[in-house]
Amino acid sequence: MPEGFRLLAGHFDRGAQEALLEDIREVVRAAPLFTPVMPRTGKPFSVRMTSCGPLGWVSDLSGYRYQAAHPETGRAWPAMPESLLALWEEVAPGAPWPEACLVNFYGPGTRMGLHQDRDEADFSVPVVSVSLGATALFRLGGQARKDPTRSMRLASGDVVVLAGASRLAYHGIDRLVPGSSSLVRDDARINLTLRRVT
Known part of the structure; x- marks a missing residue:
């Protein structure tokens, strides 16, 4: 495994997952899911997404970037749930506070191709990810x-x-495991990714 990689299996118990899911529903009510597209081709991603925190990540024909407003509503992103800030403090002690939490919604059959997270200014700050719902086959290189x-x-x-x-x-993410979600309906998965941007 690459140095610095950690998998904290079962970090959130069922009660904590349910509470976090309700927090994310509130985020989505304020900042609806949208479908980003690839910069050069305009091809839509298979996942839908939104964000919370001071900044959110978007991808459109203009490129990949972080911005302070939802690309469709023009409104500021909602605040990050306190449970996510507590998680950051626990697993990244001493690191600058996260400025963005990406909310990726995977329906059955969706995937995410191999990529690097490199739209941020400081790679010394970790990226922290939370899985909710269906089990995913994660590939790491x-x-x-x-x-x-x-x-x-x-x-x-x-x-x-x-x-x-x-x-x-x-x-x-190569694929989702069918029949593995008892938390998110329709066998879907939600991935939360906390990042420091500046």
Whole structure:
């Protein structure tokens, strides 16, 4: 495994998952899910997304970027739930506070290709990810796209920390495991990714 990678299996118990899911429903009510598109081709992502915190991530024909307003409503993103800020303080003590939490919604059959998280200014700050709902087959590689990869399952309540050498590791979601969600309806998955941007 790349240095700095941590998988905290079952970090959120069922009660904490249910509370966090309700918090995310409030986020989505204030900042509805939208479908980003690839910058050059306009091809839509298979996931829908939104954000919370001071900044949110968007992708459109103009490129990838963080911005302070929802791309469709023009309103500021809602605040991050306190439980996510507490998680950050626990797993990234001493790091600057996160400025963005991406909310990715995976329906059945959706995936996320191998990519690096590199739209942020400081790669010394970790990326922290929370899984809710369906189990996902997560693929993790190295800092070059052609590096060998390994796969693991991320279940509801699991937390992943990408720090150190793993901060720029290529990673993605190959598929969801059918019939694995008892938390999010329609066998879907929600992934929350906390990031420091500036």
